Amino acid sequence: MKAAGFREPKTLADFDYQAIKNGFTVLYRSIFIAAHALALDVAVVTHNERVFGRVPAHGKLAEGLIHSRPCSLLRQEVNMAKATRESQRSEAQELMWQAMEVIEKNEVRAAALCREALRVYPDCVDALAMLAQMESPTLKDYVAALRRAIEAGRRDLGAEYFEAEKGCFWGLIETRPFMRALADLVFALLDWGTPERIDEAIKLQEEMLDLNPNDNQGMRDVLAACYLRQKRYEDAARLLKRYKGDWAAVPCWSRVLVALAAGAEEKAARLLKDAREQNRHVEQYLTGQKRRPRSRPEMYSPGDQSEAVFCADTLWEAWKAHPKAKQWLKEKNAASA
Numbered sequence: 277m278k279a280a281g282f283r284e285p286k287t288l289a290d291f292d293y294q295a296i297k298n299g300f301t302v303l304y305r306s307i308f309i310a311a312h313a314l315a316l317d318v319a320v321v322t323h324n325e326r327v328f329g330r331v332p333a334h335g336k337l338a339e340g341l342i343h344s345r346p347c348s349l350l351r352q353e354v355n356m357a358k359a360t361r362e363s364q365r366s367e368a369q370e371l372m373w374q375a376m377e378v379i380e381k382n383e384v385r386a387a388a389l390c391r392e393a394l395r396v397y398p399d400c401v402d403a404l405a406m407l408a409q410m411e412s413p414t415l416k417d418y419v420a421a422l423r424r425a426i427e428a429g430r431r432d433l434g435a436e437y438f439e440a441e442k443g444c445f446w447g448l449i450e451t452r453p454f455m456r457a458l459a460d461l462v463f464a465l466l467d468w469g470t471p472e473r474i475d476e477a478i479k480l481q482e483e484m485l486d487l488n489p490n491d492n493q494g495m496r497d498v499l500a501a502c503y504l505r506q507k508r509y510e511d512a513a514r515l516l517k518r519y520k521g522d523w524a525a526v527p528c529w530s531r532v533l534v535a536l537a538a539g540a541e542e543k544a545a546r547l548l549k550d551a552r553e554q555n556r557h558v559e560q561y562l563t564g565q566k567r568r569p570r571s572r573p574e575m576y577s578p579g580d581q582s583e584a585v586f587c588a589d590t591l592w593e594a595w596k597a598h599p600k601a602k603q604w605l606k607e608k609n610a611a612s613a
Contacts, residue, residue, distance in 0.1 A: 365432070365450070368397035372453075375406060383410055399428040401453035405460055415468055422461040429454030438487070445487035458484055459493055466498075469593075471506065478502050491519075497526035497590055504530060504594035509537050524578060525555040525587035529562070533594060536601040548608060557584030562595050563606045 375389035387410055393403040408421030430438075433454065445451045458480050465477040481499040485491060496519055503512035513534050516527055528551035535544035552559065560566040561584060572589045576582035595602055 364397045365400070368393040368400040368403065369453075371396070372400065372402040372406070375403070379406065379410075386410070399432040401425050401429040401432065401457050404428055405453070405457045409460075415464065419461065419464050419468065419473075422457060422464060425457045426454065426461060429457060442487055443489060446490065446492045451487075455484065455488065455493065459495065462495070462498065466502070474502055474506055478506070478508075496522070497524070497530075500527065500530045501590050501594045504533055504537070504591070505597050507537070507597065509534055523550075523554060525551070525558055525583050526590050528554045529558055529587055529591055530594075532605075533591070533598060533601055536604060537598060541604070544604070545608070548605075555579050555584050555587060557581050558587045559605065559609055561585065561588030562591070562602070563609050565609070568592070 371389050371393040375386040375393070378389070379386035387407065390403040390407045390410075393400045404425035405422060408418055408425060412418035412421050433451065441448055441451070446455060462477045462480050462484075465473040465480075478499065481495045481502065484493065484495050485499070496515060500512055500515050503509070503515065512530065516531055516534065519527065528547070532544050532547045532551050535541075535547055555578070557580070561568055568588055569585055572586050573582040576586045595605075
C-alpha cells in the first residue's frame with residue numbers, strides 16, 4: 277500500500293531533482309563518516325596489538341582490512357608517528373639526565389635544559405617537575421605545578437597503558453618520571469598539612485601502590501602514617517596486614533599505635549616489645565627525650581639512629597594526633613628506665 281499523498285512519477289519531469297541531490301549528499305556524508313570510523317578502528321587494532329597482543333572482537337572488521345593496500349599505508353603512518361614520538365621522548369629524557377647532574381651546581385643551566393626538553397617533548401614529566409621545584413614561589417604554586425606535571429604524565433602514557441601495566445609500573449623505565457612526580461606531590465601535600473590535602477595525598481599513595489605493589493619507593497610507610505594521622509584505623513590495619521612481612525621500624529611503631537587506638541593495651545604492650553627490638557631509639561624521639569633533627573637522613577640502616585630519625589619523622593604527626601597514646605608510651609618508657 278502506498279502512503280497517502282504518494283504519486284508515482286511517470287516522466288522525467290515528474291522527478292524532484294533537488295530531493296535526489298539531497299539524497300546523494302546524505303549518502304556521501306554517510307560514506308565519509310563510515311570511512312572515518314574505519315580509520316579509528318584501524319588505529320585501535322594497531323594499539324591493541326601493541327599493548328595486549330590481540331585484537332578485540334569489535335576490531336575484527338579493521339583486522340581484516342588493515343593489511344589491504346590503503347590500510348597498510350595508514351599503518352605505516354601510525355608506526356612512523358609512534359617512532360617519532362618515542363624518539364622525541366628519549367631525546368627529552370636524555371636532556372633531563374644532564375639537568376639532574378648539574379642542578380646542584382648550576383640551576384640556570386638545569387632550567388635551560390628543562391626548557392629544551394619541553395621544546396622537544398612538551399609532556400616531559402621530569403622537566404615539568406624540576407621546573408616546579410626551582411621556580412615555584414610558594415608551596416601552593418609548587419603543588420599546582422606538580423599537578424600539571426602529573427597530568428602530562430597521564431597524557432604521555434595513556435589510559436590504556438595504565439590498565440595494561442598496572443601492577444608492575446616501576447619495572448618499566450618510562451613510568452618512573454610519572455611515579456617520581458607522584459611522590460613529590462605527596463610530600464608537598466603533606467607539607468601543606470590540611471585535612472583535605474592529606475586526603476588527596478592518601479589517594480595518590482593508594483594509586484601508587486595499586487600501580488606498583490612492590491613499592492620500590494617506600495610509600496607504604498608514609499601511607500600508614502597518613503591513615504593514622506586521619507584516624508582511619510581500619511585502613512591502617514589493612515595496609516599493615518597487606519605488608520605483614522615488613523618489620524622495619526615504621527610498620528612496627530605503627531602497629532603499636534593501631535593497637536592503642538583500638539583500646540587494646542595488652543596487645544600494644546606486646547607490639548611495643550617487638551618495636552623496641554627492631555629499633556629502641558625511636559621511643560626517645562616520640563616521647564621527646566631527644567629532639568628530631570631538622571632534616572631527615574637520605575639513607576638509614578635498620579636498628580640505628582638514622583632509622584629512628586626517619587621513623588619518628590614519618591610517624592610524628594600520627595602520634596601527635598593521639599595524645600593518650602603518647603602519654604601511655606611515656607609511662608612505659610619511664611617504667612623501663
